[in-house]
Amino acid sequence: MPLSRRTVLAATALSATALPIIASAEKTVAQANPGAFEFGLGSADLTGPAAECGMMGYSQLEQTTAGIHLRPRARAFVIGAAGQRIAFVVAENGAVFGSVHAAVLAALARRFGDRYTEHSVVLTSTHSHAGCGGSAHDYAYTLATLGFQRQVFDAEVDGIVEAIIAADADFAPGTIALGRARLHNASVNRSRAAFDRNPPSDRAVFPDAIDPAVTTLVFTRGSREVGALTWFATHNTSMTNANRLISSDNKGYASYAAEHLEHGVRHLDGPGYLAAFAQTNAGDMSPNLNLAPGDGPTTDEFDNTRILGERQYAAAKQAAAQSITQRPAVASMLCYLDLAALDIDGRFTPDGFPRRTSPAAAGISLAAGSVEDGPGLPGGPIPEGVRNPLVDFLGGIDHPHPAWLADAQAPKAIFAPLGLMPPVPWVPNVVPIQLIRIGGLYLAAAGAEFTIVAGLRVRRVVAEVLGIDLDQVLLQGYSNNYHEYVTTPEEYDAQHYEGASTLFGRYTLCGYVQEFTRLATAFANGEPVDRGPAPRDISALQPNFATAPGPDATPPGRAFGDVLTQPAACRRGERASVEFVSAHPRHNPRRGHTFLEVQRKTPAGWTRVANEGQWDVRFHWRREGAVSLAHFTWDIPATAATGPHRFVHYADAMMVDGTVQFVTGTSAEFAVT
Numbered sequence: 001m002p003l004s005r006r007t008v009l010a011a012t013a014l015s016a017t018a019l020p021i022i023a024s025a026e027k028t029v030a031q032a033n034p035g036a037f038e039f040g041l042g043s044a045d046l047t048g049p050a051a052e053c054g055m056m057g058y059s060q061l062e063q064t065t066a067g068i069h070l071r072p073r074a075r076a077f078v079i080g081a082a083g084q085r086i087a088f089v090v091a092e093n094g095a096v097f098g099s100v101h102a103a104v105l106a107a108l109a110r111r112f113g114d115r116y117t118e119h120s121v122v123l124t125s126t127h128s129h130a131g132c133g134g135s136a137h138d139y140a141y142t143l144a145t146l147g148f149q150r151q152v153f154d155a156e157v158d159g160i161v162e163a164i165i166a167a168d169a170d171f172a173p174g175t176i177a178l179g180r181a182r183l184h185n186a187s188v189n190r191s192r193a194a195f196d197r198n199p200p201s202d203r204a205v206f207p208d209a210i211d212p213a214v215t216t217l218v219f220t221r222g223s224r225e226v227g228a229l230t231w232f233a234t235h236n237t238s239m240t241n242a243n244r245l246i247s248s249d250n251k252g253y254a255s256y257a258a259e260h261l262e263h264g265v266r267h268l269d270g271p272g273y274l275a276a277f278a279q280t281n282a283g284d285m286s287p288n289l290n291l292a293p294g295d296g297p298t299t300d301e302f303d304n305t306r307i308l309g310e311r312q313y314a315a316a317k318q319a320a321a322q323s324i325t326q327r328p329a330v331a332s333m334l335c336y337l338d339l340a341a342l343d344i345d346g347r348f349t350p351d352g353f354p355r356r357t358s359p360a361a362a363g364i365s366l367a368a369g370s371v372e373d374g375p376g377l378p379g380g381p382i383p384e385g386v387r388n389p390l391v392d393f394l395g396g397i398d399h400p401h402p403a404w405l406a407d408a409q410a411p412k413a414i415f416a417p418l419g420l421m422p423p424v425p426w427v428p429n430v431v432p433i434q435l436i437r438i439g440g441l442y443l444a445a446a447g448a449e450f451t452i453v454a455g456l457r458v459r460r461v462v463a464e465v466l467g468i469d470l471d472q473v474l475l476q477g478y479s480n481n482y483h484e485y486v487t488t489p490e491e492y493d494a495q496h497y498e499g500a501s502t503l504f505g506r507y508t509l510c511g512y513v514q515e516f517t518r519l520a521t522a523f524a525n526g527e528p529v530d531r532g533p534a535p536r537d538i539s540a541l542q543p544n545f546a547t548a549p550g551p552d553a554t555p556p557g558r559a560f561g562d563v564l565t566q567p568a569a570c571r572r573g574e575r576a577s578v579e580f581v582s583a584h585p586r587h588n589p590r591r592g593h594t595f596l597e598v599q600r601k602t603p604a605g606w607t608r609v610a611n612e613g614q615w616d617v618r619f620h621w622r623r624e625g626a627v628s629l630a631h632f633t634w635d636i637p638a639t640a641a642t643g644p645h646r647f648v649h650y651a652d653a654m655m656v657d658g659t660v661q662f663v664t665g666t667s668a669e670f671a672v673t
Contacts, residue, residue, distance in 0.1 A: 036173040037328045037439075038080040039219055041227045041274040042166025045592045045613075046072040046093060046159040048132030048152040050246055050585040051621045051628070052549065054145030056094030057129025058241035061144055061388065065132060067620040068595070069245035069302075070252050071613040072131055074156075075276035076163035077219070077229055078171055079438055081328035085171075086120045086436055087164050088229070090276035092248040092255075093156060095482040096123040096447070097136040098428050098535055103157045108164065116164070119334045122436055122445055123160060124278055125478040130239040130247035134546075137538050139394060140362075140418055140426040141482070147390050147544035155591045162592075174221040178441055179323030180471070181214040183315040186250075186308050187234035188296070190286040194487065194494040195453065202453045202488075210285060211452040214312075215474060216319035217326075217438065219274075227274035228258065230316040231474055233282040233452065238305040240294040245618065250287055251277040253309025256615055258316070277312055281455025281475040283448075283485050283498055306615070326439025333435050333523050335515075336532035339483065339504040340419055340429035342511040350489050355507040358408035359419030360427045360483070361401065363500025367415040389545040395422055409505050412495055418503060423541065427503060430535045431481045433515055435462070435523045442466065442473045444516055447481030451498060454486045454509045458516050465520035481535075486512060549584040552653040553626035560653050561665025564629070567647060569671040572638050576672075580649040580665045582630035585621060587660050588652035595619055595651065596632050601644040601669070609641070610634060636672055644669045 134149025258275030289296025455475030
């Protein structure tokens with residue numbers, strides 16, 4: 001992908017007409033039913049093609065999918081009070097591009113009319129770098145996937161919409177409580193020298209140069225807790241750029257621990273407890289505690305993913321244990337900004353002079369990448385002699401830039417003038433900002449990776465305008481679109497990776513502070529806000545140079561579903577494995593289904609006990625010519641029931657005539673003792 005690991009996405013956006021503005025927070029409280037909120041919870045699979053699909057985040061052409069570690073999901077919370085409602089979705093992917101945001105809103109409008117609008121829908125990403133790429137309409141974010149990938153786009157849109165539909169169907173009265181905790185061993189500042197350039201008053205808020213705040217909403221019906229939504233700032237990147245298994249990473253494990261280990265939920269089995277772990281201002285927060293890829297707290301990326309997830313889940317439980325029931329109140333408001341040409345009043349700039357943002361430009365440090373992430377733009381990660389057909393089609397990445405852009409972006413040394421490159425700018429410049437209220441919690445949402453001090457400055461102005469405490473406001477990053485980083489002007493001057501990835505220049509944050517002030521003022525007064533410029537739609541300009549797989553084949557004398565390596569008897573705590581003759585997963589990604597079931601024999605018949613949506617199961621795919629092989633492992637839990645077990649594999653094979661046929665295979669029985 002074009003812009004390094006954190007650089008993971010962006011999008012076009014939606015061009016709908018302005019929609020009614022929801023009443024102000026105070027008016028909502030006055031009208032609210034003091035008895036209870038109403039809410040609904042829903043979840044759906046987001047998994048894209050598990051083979052030969054470029055992955056989103058690290059921008060490595062050679063990092064393509066080759067199996068599944070932990071299926072990513074979309075978790076939706078529909079929350080209502082006093083006749084108003086919002087839909088808040090946490091997607092376990094690299095980012096929510098504007099393309100996906102627009103398509104989700106269009107699908108919701110077709111199904112629900114004006115029940116869910118651009119004002120009331122919040123789509124936010126956990127920012128995993130171990131998912132499928134290619135859902136963006138912006139070229140900078142599809143270079144490493146060789147263009148737009150329809151299967152990935154459909155998986156994300158359909159999964160998010162299905163989660164919201166499920167939450168809407170679950171809508172019923174309940175209570176929501178708000179709790180807080182602190183977590184100090186799940187993040188580290190990956191750009192400490194830039195952080196230290198900020199004024200003492202900012203640094204004093206974060207004495208350890210991290211944001212340790214954990215914020216949790218607890219959803220209860222009657223006496224039963226049915227879900228939780230937790231925010232904590234750390235990158236969801238415990239998995240490295242050497243990994244090729246689709247994974248929801250550390251935040252995905254936190255959800256898995258809450259849902260499966262604590263509450264016994266098995267996805268695909270129907271509704272159950274729902275736990276989502278969302279981001280805030282995680283721009284300079286790394287989970288790699290030793291500041292090297294896959295390093296910290298151990299040197300094993302799978303162990304790190306689990307440990308960082310466990311720590312977030314434990315902190316969420318601590319926050320929930322001291323939560324306070326909230327008075328029913330819901331409100332939301334959204335507008336769009338043109339970050340390429342935003343005039344900024346001197347009240348919001350460091351020197352008091354009026355300033356202006358500029359068209360997007362990537363700095364040299366972005367192209368070089370970060371110490372822990374590896375190479376950045378595909379001018380760096382492409383091995384010598386390897387060509388990127390999408391880059392060639394677009395005319396190359398090394399475009400000259402005018403002197404005025406260099407002046408506007410100073411002190412950035414420009415690598416690529418992304419906002420001026422043909423045929424259209426390679427990143428979005430018209431992006432939404434949004435304010436949301438849930439009880440006593442307020443979210444300032446934007447589609448970027450804000451550093452902790454950048455997030456602090458937005459939170460301060462929102463809190464001041466609304467007349468509330470700073471702790472009541474979170475910066476909700478990675479929302480509704482994506483355009484890289486937002487640093488403070490002081491951090492920008494250091495031109496580290498984050499500053500070089502602040503695409504619209506030194507005063508980008510100043511523009512955000514100004515516009516959130518404007519939005520918060522309208523929000524507080526219950527007044528309409530100008531919608532702003534319409535996002536562009538370049539869906540018709542989406543080339544794809546990825547090679548589609550051809551018909552599947554089998555080894556001589558073998559058929560689809562045949563077992564090549566049978567499982568052996570195992571004890572609890574050991575690893576069972578099996579290998580099947582399979583088919584290319586791109587012929588059917590099987591989103592919402594499964595490639596494997598681990599089944600146990602019971603008096604009532606064979607019962608599923610695990611699949612690749614669970615931590616203990618891994619799916620490794622490989623190809624030998626036109627033959628696909630599926631290797632599965634199951635780390636047998638210490639609590640597993642003993643007795644006969646078997647593996648059952650499902651796939652969809654393309655025949656020589658182009659038709660696709662469902663195939664299955666079943667292993668021999670093996671004993672678990």
